[in-house]
Structures are given as structure tokens and as C-alpha cells.
Amino acid sequence: MGRHGWDTGTRRWRFTALIGVGMAALALVLTMCTAWPGADGTGDSAGTSTDGAKVHGTPPPAPGTAKAELGWGFTHTQFSADAGDDTARARAEKLLAGKKLPQIQHLMGWGSNNPEPSPGRYQFGEMDSRIDLIRRSGGTPVVTLCCAPDWMKGGKKGAANTDWSKQALETAPRPEHYADFAKLAGVVARRYPDVKHFIVWNEFKGFFDDGARRWNYEGYTELYNLVYAELKKVNKDILVGGPYLVMDSIDPRATDNASQVRGAWGSLDQRSLDAFTYWNEHKAGADFAVVDGSSYSKDDELLPSDFGATDKFTAVSRWVRQQTGGKLPLWWAEYYVEPGDADDDRDDWSEPHRAAVQAAGMIALARGGTGTAFYWNPQNERGDCAGCLWTPTQAADGGMELPMMKLISRFAAEFPPGTRYDEKVPVAADDVSHVRVLADERTALVVNTLDRAVETRVDGQDIAMKPYEVRWLTRK
Template structure:
């Protein structure tokens, strides 16, 4: 669930060989670079009132707490690869009926260390992703995770970044919370068209072995500093958290599990609920709420089956919205297939995978979710289970795959604010189909691996095994 992110490319600071420059002169240049005032180490972009602004967006960023249904960029994405393939994806996304929300982390998952040394910035890879989102007319979202090494006890410098698990799984040390908030503000000023920011990812590094629970006090302190800093940059910026993983266990497992947030699909870990409650009561503010998680249990059990397990999304979503007084709810990641958070799949056919994903999205929508981000498992090979497009690292890549069609069409049909309507389903079809409808669109999912004749919304029609069917009402 975002735990296996990795950076793409080196993103390191380098000095080009300077012909004719003596040792003393070179030393002077190095001294100037390393002592530039904060915010002046990166010389790309234009200058406005002393703040670095990357690019000149033609239109302002979308405001409001909801952005709709989109996806998150991961290590290999379409901002890099074969020219023909990347152009295909750009055209694909630009030709969509709506602006597709696209989320990018500031470090990892395709972005290098943004501040290798305090006050010195390297936004080259983050720039590349934001530029791609702009070229494809997407709504940009930035996740403020993870943090430079020097903020968490490591050595400064891009060359010292440890891109093993520790680089993305370690939180800033408390004495550097303000430094991280300052970095968040610098990023917000650099991309003035980005109006939506998520604070951190899955409480990474905030587990306390000593207490045997999440360090929700530490996360909330970091969140509040970032929230205030972003609002100082622009009061219209939308900020959300806490991006907790809503882990669940077998419904018969009562140890450290909830007695209230439960269902046939399982029980949510009580320690997660405790962390959420603390953040919710002590946050400086929030424009939207962020969670993530899987329909299956921590032991990869899908209860009662892969389709029935998605009911968890409805139950958790309703609970979160009730706790926050109805704040807009985002799922930053959502998983329905064991292994899909690290691409270690069990061999589902793509039609099966798409059908269960559609069931999960229906369940979230029924729970009042307004925005969700599909974690795109893009890789460099030909086989890529669940990818949105074929790999742009290949000359013939960049082709639209079924999952992108689902995400795009779902977002177009059921945008934020959609009023869902009841749908009549024949009694003998109710166990076999999942449905969602508004006044214009009807989505029907066959949960069986065989052809059925279904009667939905007063109409009878045939559906192939695991078919996802869209109808106009």
C-alpha cells in the first residue's frame, strides 16, 4: 500500500567540469552555492516576489476539497520512456472528457530527494511529474512524503540518500518537523497551481515500539505545522490527512481489534482507530480526510469472498465521515487483490481484476467517498497486471488498458456531488451483481465467472463472466 515505492533516476547534484577555472576559483564557487539564502539553491523557474515558481500555468489550479477519481504516479510513469509511447499517454489523458486527478509524492515513487542539503533544493524529477500532469490537463495533487535524510538522522547530500526501505519508511525527527513544514511551503510556492496537498503517507515511521502503538501525537504535531505553513502560503490551498491504513483482521479475532467498526469482512485494528481519533480531535484543521487500505484482511483473507470483502470500504467510509462531521473523504490508495500493493499478484485475469476494482469503487461511493486514487503499478515490462497503460519504456507502449478506462469512466459518471439513486434488481440477480446509478448512468458488475441474464433497472440483458457494463438511463 505504497510501502514499496522507489525513486526513479539519480536526481543528484553535480558540478559540470569547468575548463579554465582554478582550484581557488572552484572553491569560491562551491562556497557561494552552499551558502545561498534559503530558497535560492535551485535556479530553475521564474521569480515572483522572491519565491520560486516552476512554470507558468495558463489556468489556476482547481479549488475546493474534492477532485474526483484519479490515480497516483509510481516509480515508472509516463513522464519518461520512449517518445512515441509517452506521447500516446499524454494524448490519451488529454483527450478524456474531464481533468483526471493525478497524485505525486515529493520523494520516492519517481521523485528524488527534494532537499539534499538544508536550504538547497533539487526539484528536477518532481518538476518532470508536475509538468506531465499539466501537459495532460490533469488536476495535480501532491503528497508531502517522504523526507530528506538529514531530517531523520542521516547525512546530508543527494549522494548519501539511502534508497533502501529506510529512505521512505522513516519519519522526520521531531526537531526537524518545522524544517519539513518549511519544505512543504517551498513546494507550495513553487507550484502555485497545485491546490491540494496530502500530509505524509500511511504514518510511515510513526510506529512506537516502546508504546506498542502509533505515535499519533508526533504525526499530529507534524501535520499541524504543515497545515499552518501551507495556509500561510495560500489560504485557498486544501490540506488533508491523516492517510492511515485502515487495516482489518478476521472478524473472529478480538485482540486489539474494534468492537464497533466491524462487519462480515473483518474488524478494523483498534490502534488505527485510536490514532485517527487523536488526530481528528487535535488537528489544526482539515479540508478533507484521507485514508487508505485494502478490502482483504491483514492476512490476505477475502471475507466472505473477493466481492463481498469490498463492503469494508462502505463501512469504513461511513464511519470516518461520521467521526469528522461529514468532511470530504478521500481514499489515497485502495486495494482489492492480495499482493497488489507490491505487484506480487496471484494471477487473476484482467477482466476479473477490473470487476473487483469496480466493486470496490462502488462500495466507496456508497460510503460517501468523493475522491479516490488508484495506485498505478506501472513497470518497465510487457506484463503489468492492473496497469493503466502499457509501459512507456517500450517502443510500442503507451496503450490504454482496461483499468484506465474504468477509472476514467467512473470519475466522469460519478463526479463529486453526484446524487445516487436506488436501482431495482431482480431478486435472483441480487447476489450476483453490484450496481451504482445516478440520473444518467448505470454501472453493473457481474460478480460471477459465467454468463448471466440480469434484470436491472427494469431492463433485462446478458452479461459475460466478470463483465463491467455501463448503461444510459
């Protein structure tokens, strides 16, 4: 998550940790998980795994060859539908089962505990729970291989010593442990043989060279290549992607680190482009390219407006596709249209406003050639959940579908990978500037970007739209 990772929505870390008195309880639980024989399904009587790669569960073999493009899905964060009230969990699972969306789970953090507290000692309990949830809901599981156990980063060994602070989680493995991290990736791949899609690392965490004031893309690429080779050794049909790089943008008037990839929304940071270029030229191989980013600038400015800023997604997508010669499917592991405030309450925008800008962002991604993108679900534990996909499952009435789930799942169903978009959908001349449209031969998605009602004509149909309305049309 880089600078988007620390908040509970778009910019803070989602990791499994407790504070105060809870911290001591967590330490005790994690210690017991490591010490009990077979506590996580992998340990022997000494608590040291003799078969860290043991298959978890009995998943049926994945039919056919894995696809390099999965469509539109979401990422599980600290809180999800695998915990809480049984009735609410069942309701959420039923909701997800009806959508069949691809779903990301991280290796460590964001709801998953330290997978290897000490060398050769594994604990996959929380990871197992998330993978099982994805299986039960019929989604395609994707694993993001981040972050790394403390001992690979120069920290202490043992589950009870796991450091869940932002600084620790934003630290990359040391070079002497790159091979150890690759080995762990292989353990994960063997444990979950039905997982055929892996992303290597997250936002170049820990790979910024402060002295050189640029990304250490050589170090990341070395790690990536080792992980790529290990995963392909486990199963040649596993699909691997990177570099999961943040495509930051700066004010269009700025000159430091400015690139020629620019628009009214700003200029891409040249250092991000340099990092992607190096990885692309020196990677051992890749089955898809992965980036992430926000429509707003590094200063949290939406330029020239909240909807206009989404044009950045089109520009970035086209640049990445150009660099790879169009040979690698393009994934966005995260994409953001709404800057979070200090407390990430997300209450500045109404839900219709939020959905409209989100829809505009997805349209912009699709226009740029993006085939797979994941919504970062800002799920919380209780109360209102602006921008979430379902109501929190800790309460008995939780697990109910929210507007963002309706938008993303409908988008996924209407515009799957390989969709051929119609670039010439007619819109009333007076409304072209404020009506966004994406269409294939059957369906059109229309977005009113104004906070007032409009009457317009789209694709030969006269329609009256509410403020910030998102409308689906059947084409005649």
C-alpha cells in the same frame, strides 16, 4: 504506502533508486545536480539555493476556488509517462489529456528525487518533470508531502548519501526537524503555485510506537499542524488534508485490537480508529480527510470473498464521515482489492476478474460517501503490466490505454463529486446477491461478480452478462 508500500504494485516501495553499478552512477548524477549552478532551476554558483521557492514554469493562475472534492484519479509511481520513448510518451500524454483526471505525485520517492539533500540545497528536477506531465495532460495536481530528506531523520546530508532503502523511507522526521519539514512544504507550495491540494505524509510512516504498540498520533498531529500552518501562510486558498492513515482490518474472530466497526470482512484495528480520532480532535484545521486501505485483512485474506470484502470500504467511509460530522470531504489516497504475491506479478486474476473486483470496490467507496479516490498505478518499465493504466512508455508502441484506465476514467466521468446515487435500482431477485449496481438518474454501472455468464434483469432491462463483466447502462 505503509505495508502496501514496498512492492511494485500494492505493497512494495516505489522509489527512484538503482542497484549495483547503477547506484554509483546515481550518486554521481545527484551530486552533480546539487553542485552545478542552476542545475535544477534553483541553485546559485555555489549550488546552494538562494530561491528555493522559485516558481517552476509559468503556470496560469488556477481559475476560481480550489475544490475540496476532485473525483476519481490515480497516483504516479516510480515509472510514468514522463520518461521513455518520445512517441510512446506523446501517446500516453494524449490519453491522459482526454481524461482530465486528478493525479498525485509524492515529494520524495515514487519517481521523485531527494528534494533537499542538505539544508537549503534543493533539487526538484524529477518533481518538476512529474508536475509538468500533470499540467500538460490537463489533470489536477495533488502533492503528497512524503517522504523526508535523510538529514531530517538523523541520516547523512548530501544527495550522494541519500538512503533509498525501505527502512530509510519508512522513517519519519525527528521532532526537532518537524519545523524544517514544514518549511520544505512551503518551498514546494511556492514553487508550484498551481498546486492547490496537499496531503500531509503517507500512512503514518515512522510514527508507530513499538514500545506502546500503538500509533504515535501525537507526533504525527504535531507535524501535520506545522505543515498545515505553513501551507496556509503561503496561500490561504491551498487545501490541506490528512491523516492518510491505513485502515487495517483483522480476522472477524480475532480479539486483539478488534473494534466495533466490523462485518463479514473482518474488524477494523482499534489502533487506527484511535489515531484518526486523536488527529480529528487536535488538528489545526483540515479541508478534507484522507485514509487508505485494502479490502483484504492484514493476513491478506479476502473475507468472506473477493467481492464481499469490498464492503469494508463502505463501512470505513461511513465511520470516517461520522467522525467528522460529514463536514470534511472524504478522500482515499489508496485503495486495494487484490493482494499481491511475493513478486507482485498480479497474474492470479484475469483482467476481467481484476476489473470487476475493482469496480465493486469503487461502488463500495461511493456508497460510503467517498468523493475522491486515487488508484495506485502499478506502472512498470517494460513488458506486460497487469492492472496498469497504460502500456509502458519505454517501448515505441507504449502509452496505449489499458482496461483499468477505461474503467476509472469512465467512472470518474459518470459519477463526479456531488453525484446523487439512486439507492433503489431494481435487480432480479435471484441475482441480487451476485450483481452489484451503482446508478444515478442517467447511468447505471452493473457488475457480474460470478465467473460464469448470467442472464438477469436490471432497472427494467434484460441483459446477458459475460463472466465478471462490467456493463454500463443508459437508464430509461
